[in-house]
Amino acid sequence: MTYQEVLDNARSHCTKCKVCPECNGYACKGKVPGPGGKGDGKSFINSVQYLKNIDIMMDPIYDNTAGQDTSIELFGKTLSMPIMGAPCGGSNLNFGSDVSEYDFIKGQAFGAQAAGTIGFTPDGPIDEFFIHGIELTKQVGGMAIPTIKPWKNERIIHHIRLAEEAGAVAVCCDVDSAGLINLKLMGKPVDPKSPKDLEELIASTSLPFIIKGVITPKAVKLAADLGAYGVVISTHGGRIIADAPATASMIVECRKAVGNRLKIFVDGGIRNGGDVYKCLALGADAVLIGRPVCHASIGGGAEGVEMYLNKIQSELVDNMLITGCNTLSQITPDKIRNRNTY
Numbered sequence: 001m002t003y004q005e006v007l008d009n010a011r012s013h014c015t016k017c018k019v020c021p022e023c024n025g026y027a028c029k030g031k032v033p034g035p036g037g038k039g040d041g042k043s044f045i046n047s048v049q050y051l052k053n054i055d056i057m058m059d060p061i062y063d064n065t066a067g068q069d070t071s072i073e074l075f076g077k078t079l080s081m082p083i084m085g086a087p088c089g090g091s092n093l094n095f096g097s098d099v100s101e102y103d104f105i106k107g108q109a110f111g112a113q114a115a116g117t118i119g120f121t122p123d124g125p126i127d128e129f130f131i132h133g134i135e136l137t138k139q140v141g142g143m144a145i146p147t148i149k150p151w152k153n154e155r156i157i158h159h160i161r162l163a164e165e166a167g168a169v170a171v172c173c174d175v176d177s178a179g180l181i182n183l184k185l186m187g188k189p190v191d192p193k194s195p196k197d198l199e200e201l202i203a204s205t206s207l208p209f210i211i212k213g214v215i216t217p218k219a220v221k222l223a224a225d226l227g228a229y230g231v232v233i234s235t236h237g238g239r240i241i242a243d244a245p246a247t248a249s250m251i252v253e254c255r256k257a258v259g260n261r262l263k264i265f266v267d268g269g270i271r272n273g274g275d276v277y278k279c280l281a282l283g284a285d286a287v288l289i290g291r292p293v294c295h296a297s298i299g300g301g302a303e304g305v306e307m308y309l310n311k312i313q314s315e316l317v318d319n320m321l322i323t324g325c326n327t328l329s330q331i332t333p334d335k336i337r338n339r340n341t342y
């Protein structure tokens with residue numbers, strides 16, 4: 001199976017997503033539920049465009065005896081690459097796919113594991129999304145990160161216990177889901193979390209705790225003060241509000257606000273190894289990728305996801321090779337030129 005065949009296969013299985021050659025937010029504007037960004041799709045499109053307007057500075061004169069090492073230490077484990085699968089649920093609800101929810105999440109989790117990295121698992125209006133993720137976290141020996149919606153704390157803590165029992169390396173709460181229309185439409189609205197709520201959740205577990213769905217330096221600093229292991233700078237792929245800034249545009253300010261006190265991950269519109277490189281040069285520790293991993297899972301199961309992640313890793317290696325980087329820490333701000341005006 002080639003990656004092109006994986007995409008063609010995904011296209012034949014999806015009725016709500018066109019699986020476009022470039023997954024950029026145009027064809028799916030406003031499709032939430034669905035695969036798109038909210039409203040006119042601007043938040044999603046912004047994130048894709050911002051990354052396009054960053055150049056990578058070639059710098060081919062250096063000693064490359066060591067070669068390129070894309071490995072990274074996270075959650076006390078060594079991952080093969082600074083790239084993880086984002087939590088995504090809704091094979092049928094969001095993609096109109098006939099692949100079962102279980103197989104959809106299985107492809108994401110097993111594919112990430114096969115590529116030597118980690119997939120986050122989803123939560124949603126239908127309880128099975130989370131329960132399947134827990135079952136699959138067990139099956140990949142804990143190398144997955146169950147992500148929990150911002151329900152009432154009592155319910156979240158119950159879900160954290162399930163993640164602990166499954167041996168998960170970390171847990172995550174996507175706090176931005178307080179604005180997610182999918183949950184409201186299905187009669188399961190959730191509220192914003194207060195600092196006190198998050199403090200209680202972080203104290204309730206010894207697992208690294210990740211807060212997903214923040215974009216401001218203020219929120220990232222608060223997450224660090226509360227003892228979070230990391231944050232994901234994320235707008236849920238542009239699905240929460242129509243007018244959020246490009247996620248990558250917030251990395252520099254957020255890093256400045258916290259230094260190295262916590263891990264900064266980012267997602268939104270990251271589509272190739274060059275985009276990963278740019279996010280790292282801006283100051284992110286690692287990235288998450290959502291929709292393209294979903295397409296790979298629908299079209300090729302775990303094999304498709306592994307193939308896709310290996311492809312992105314090899315593109316990252318290509319960029320490191322020609323910019324004088326042997327390790328990820330050498331991907332520094334001077335390696336890029338940012339042509340964005342905001």
Ligand SMILES: Cc1cc2nc3c(=O)[nH]c(=O)nc-3n(C[C@H](O)[C@H](O)[C@H](O)COP(=O)(O)O)c2cc1C
Binds near residue numbers: 036095147234289
């Ligand atoms: C169909 C779909 C389902 C999603 N489900 C979840 C979820 O259950 N939990 C969550 O935290 N984020 C969810 N997200 C957001 C992703 O985790 C991620 O933030 C986003 O997809 C990143 O943008 P990208 O798809 O452009 O890479 C979902 C996104 C999509 C498109």
